[in-house]
Amino acid sequence: xxxxxxxxxxxxxxxxxxxxxxxxxxxxxxxxxxxxxxxxxxxxxxxxxxxxxxxxxxxxxxxxxxxxxxxxxxxxxxxxxxxxxxxxxxxxxxxxxxxxxxxxxxxxxxxxxxxxxxxxxxxxxxxxxxxxxxxxxxxxxxxxxxxxxxxxxxxxxxxxxxxxxxxxxxxxxxxxxxxxxxxxxxxxxxxxxxxxxxxxxxxxxxxxxxxxxxxxxxxxxxxxxxxxxxxxxxxxxxxxxxxxxxxxxxxxxxxxxxxxxxxxxxxxxxxxxxxxxxxxxxxxxxxxxxxxxxxxxxxxxxxxxxxxxxxxxxxxxxxxxxxxxxxxxxxxxxxxxxxxxxxxxxxxxxxxxxxxxxxxxxxxxxxx
Amino acid sequence: xxxxxxxxxxxxxxxxxxxxxxxxxxxxxxxxxxxxxxxxxxxxxxxxxxxxxxxxxxxxxxxxxxxxxxxxxxxxxxxxxxxxxxxxxxxxxxxxxxxxxxxxxxxxxxxxxxxxxxxxxxxxxxxxxxxxxxxxxxxxxxxxxxxxxxxxxxxxxxxxxxxxxxxxxxxxxxxxxxxxxxxxxxxxxxxxxxxxxxxxxxxxxxxxxxxxxxxxxxxxxxxxxxxxxxxxxxxxxxxxxxxxxxxxxxxxxxxxxxxxxxxxxxxxxxxxxxxxxxxxxxxxxxxxxxxxxxxxxxxxxxxxxxxxxxxxxxxxxxxxxxxxxxxxxxxxxxxxxxxxxxxxxxxxxxxxxxxxxxxxxxxxxxxx
Numbered sequence: 001x002x003x004x005x006x007x008x009x010x011x012x013x014x015x016x017x018x019x020x021x022x023x024x025x026x027x028x029x030x031x032x033x034x035x036x037x038x039x040x041x042x043x044x045x046x047x048x049x050x051x052x053x054x055x056x057x058x059x060x061x062x063x064x065x066x067x068x069x070x071x072x073x074x075x076x077x078x079x080x081x082x083x084x085x086x087x088x089x090x091x092x093x094x095x096x097x098x099x100x101x102x103x104x105x106x107x108x109x110x111x112x113x114x115x116x117x118x119x120x121x122x123x124x125x126x127x128x129x130x131x132x133x134x135x136x137x138x139x140x141x142x143x144x145x146x147x148x149x150x151x152x153x154x155x156x157x158x159x160x161x162x163x164x165x166x167x168x169x170x171x172x173x174x175x176x177x178x179x180x181x182x183x184x185x186x187x188x189x190x191x192x193x194x195x196x197x198x199x200x201x202x203x204x205x206x207x208x209x210x211x212x213x214x215x216x217x218x219x220x221x222x223x224x225x226x227x228x229x230x231x232x233x234x235x236x237x238x239x240x241x242x243x244x245x246x247x248x249x250x251x252x253x254x255x256x257x258x259x260x261x262x263x264x265x266x267x268x269x270x271x272x273x274x275x276x277x278x279x280x281x282x283x284x285x286x287x288x289x290x291x292x293x294x295x296x297x298x299x300x301x302x303x304x305x306x307x308x309x310x311x312x313x314x315x316x317x318x319x320x321x322x323x324x325x326x327x328x329x330x331x332x333x334x335x336x337x338x339x340x341x342x343x344x345x346x347x348x349x350x351x352x353x354x355x356x357x358x359x360x361x362x363x364x365x366x367x368x
Numbered sequence: 369x370x371x372x373x374x375x376x377x378x379x380x381x382x383x384x385x386x387x388x389x390x391x392x393x394x395x396x397x398x399x400x401x402x403x404x405x406x407x408x409x410x411x412x413x414x415x416x417x418x419x420x421x422x423x424x425x426x427x428x429x430x431x432x433x434x435x436x437x438x439x440x441x442x443x444x445x446x447x448x449x450x451x452x453x454x455x456x457x458x459x460x461x462x463x464x465x466x467x468x469x470x471x472x473x474x475x476x477x478x479x480x481x482x483x484x485x486x487x488x489x490x491x492x493x494x495x496x497x498x499x500x501x502x503x504x505x506x507x508x509x510x511x512x513x514x515x516x517x518x519x520x521x522x523x524x525x526x527x528x529x530x531x532x533x534x535x536x537x538x539x540x541x542x543x544x545x546x547x548x549x550x551x552x553x554x555x556x557x558x559x560x561x562x563x564x565x566x567x568x569x570x571x572x573x574x575x576x577x578x579x580x581x582x583x584x585x586x587x588x589x590x591x592x593x594x595x596x597x598x599x600x601x602x603x604x605x606x607x608x609x610x611x612x613x614x615x616x617x618x619x620x621x622x623x624x625x626x627x628x629x630x631x632x633x634x635x636x637x638x639x640x641x642x643x644x645x646x647x648x649x650x651x652x653x654x655x656x657x658x659x660x661x662x663x664x665x666x667x668x669x670x671x672x673x674x675x676x677x678x679x680x681x682x683x684x685x686x687x688x689x690x691x692x693x694x695x696x697x698x699x700x701x702x703x704x705x706x707x708x709x710x711x712x713x714x715x716x717x718x719x720x721x722x723x724x725x726x727x728x729x730x731x732x733x734x735x736x
Contacts, residue, residue: 013480013482014508014510017482017485017486017508020482020486020489021485021489021506021508024486024490025489025493027493028493028501028502030502031496031497031499032469032470035469036424036533037470037531038502039504049504049505051470051504051531053421053424053469054424056421058421058426060470060529060531061472061505062529063474063507064476064509067511067512067514069514070514101403101405101419102400102405102417102419102428104417104430106430106431106432106527108476108525112382114384117388117389118385118388121389121393124392125392125393128396128399129395129396131399132399133396133405134397134407135392136393136405136417136419137393137415137429138390138393138430139430139431139527140382141432141434141527142382143434143525145517146435146437146517146523146525147516147525148514149513155514157509157511157525159476159507161474163428163531165405
């Protein structure tokens with residue numbers, strides 16, 4: 001997660017580093033040409049790679065949960081981060097129609113605390129199992145002072161790689177099929193995913209000082225506890241839709257950069273836009289956080305998911321079946337708007353309408 | 369890399385954490401039963417998992433390069449670590465006969481330095497390309513104070529997941545075929561792999577103080593430069609052997625714990641031993657380091673590879689062909705000894721013979 005949503009980040013150097021990494025990676029593709037593991041072709045608007053193993057198409061992607069970990073350290077609850085980690089990697093596969101099957105995780109720690117390790121892995125096991133994913137490996141590395149964090153307990157960084165399979169006979173979802181008047185269906189999120197936490201910290205520190213996590217959010221919960229709310233894992237919904245014969249035209253996993261960036265990556269493929277008049281409302285604690293920090297909507301929608309975990313771009317005739325399938329699978333969805341010829345993403349936000357131009361389709365923007 | 373070779377480590381808590389992680393992971397296997405990504409079966413003596421995708425058998429493993437990174441930070445040369453990272457993951461697949469095909473890497477940094485990122489990725493691209501592996505993705509995460517290291521430049525931790533394919537018709541190499549009088553062929557290493565660096569640091573600091581990396585090793589090189597020598601990537605040799613019809617009975621990738629631990633894991637499957645009278649000699653700088661730190665052979669062979677990157681356990685009739693194939697592929701090999709009925713690993717070391725009992729075959733020892 002190159003956390004573009006972070007406050008104070010030099011986005012340019014981040015983009016340049018992603019670009020240079022991608023350029024070096026491309027020099028290795030020929031090593032597998034004509035062999036198992038050959039690139040199946042470039043996926044536009046994607047954070048995953050698709051590989052060909054004798055006709056079996058395997059997707060792969062890697063990510064981590066960044067600085068959301070500090071919340072678990074502050075609150076002392078390590079049981080929920082597994083959902084965040086599962087969501088970060090599996091939903092980047094799902095965004096291309098790939099069904100995540102297995103996950104391998106790497107836990108870097110300064111020193112080991114068996115209780116914390118167990119709580120983390122229990123959460124990951126629960127999250128993957130409930131998402132139809134099997135953990136296929138992992139590594140715990142003790143790195144001493146190379147790993148830091150908040151407070152006196154074990155510090156850690158946590159990342160994973162997920163692999164999955166593109167169902168036989170299905171083309172990868174990559175935005176090429178998106179058309180004007182397609183319907184954008186939004187899947188409701190319950191928390192922050194693992195993005196935008198530097199801005200969260202900045203706001204919270206400004207409002208409540210160093211021990212901000214202890215500040216009461218409401219009668220029953222602290223701010224720390226609320227901000228720790230785990231991600232929804234949307235991959236089972238995408239797999240369920242495809243199994244039901246509904247292949248989305250485009251899928252945006254709303255992570256760093258929010259809807260403007262992530263839906264923008266999908267829409268730029270055909271240089272289209274979207275009018276989103278009825279997204280899920282920002283979660284109450286996101287609104288409260290925006291108010292505390294005087295974060296304007298324009299910025300908040302670029303930083304946070306604002307209550308929308310994933311956007312599905314669907315043929316109008318598929319919407320009813322998609323929403324019914326989502327309900328069956330326990331996901332709350334709503335028709336949030338539609339695709340427009342005008343290459344601008346328009347959002348009806350709490351304090352008025354927002355407009356974000358769809359990014360230009362450049363070679364450099366195809367990956368990052 | 370749970371760096372069991374580290375000096376001063378509480379190995380018990382490391383083993384317990386690996387065990388608890390594995391126990392939680394197993395609770396997720398049922399999530400893929402009968403579906404793509406189902407476990408193909410438990411691999412004994414393995415750090416990889418083997419998954420079934422409609423008859424295509426995909427292996428997966430994750431690892432990092434631990435604290436060897438400090439050497440690059442001290443020397444200011446970031447071009448070689450890619451070989452270490454490639455070796456750590458691809459050779460754990462190769463140890464089961466799996467041909468690594470693709471690698472996805474995650475680079476955690478405190479802050480970005482474009483020049484260092486480029487140098488790291490260039491090295492990784494060179495290492496993977498030359499090893500027949502294509503990079504299939506990656507992630508760069510800016511984590512601020514969650515990442516630390518030596519000196520004033522960008523600090524980072526680096527890990528990867530590799531996937532690969534088990535050639536059709538070949539059983540996974542898991543030690544079950546090992547028999548008395550099999551020949552142990554050793555593949556020569558040129559450097560430390562990514563293990564045992566805490567002991568390296570301890571010795572170097574004791575001998576030369578904080579700026580130990582600048583101490584002259586010989587007329588042309590500093591100690592820091594010598595210790596940074598990159599790993600050999602042995603996976604192409606294993607793939608070449610299998611392509612030539614030589615399937616090893618067992619393969620030990622000599623990482624943390626050295627030959628006693630890693631060959632021990634292979635030999636414990638049949639409760640056999642080995643007599644290793646003619647391993648590759650310890651690399652000169654490993655001998656010099658042992659002398660500096662008064663590290664006895666018994667400990668050094670448990671900490672470091674001592675010049676042996678990988679041990680191949682072969683049917684006697686396969687040895688000539690295996691060594692010829694190795695020479696063709698640019699690997700230096702030698703017949704190092706043979707498998708014995710006595711469950712002890714005997715090593716002819718510079719200062720006399722060493723004997724390490726083959727570990728008992730317990731459920732808890734099957735993974736970790």
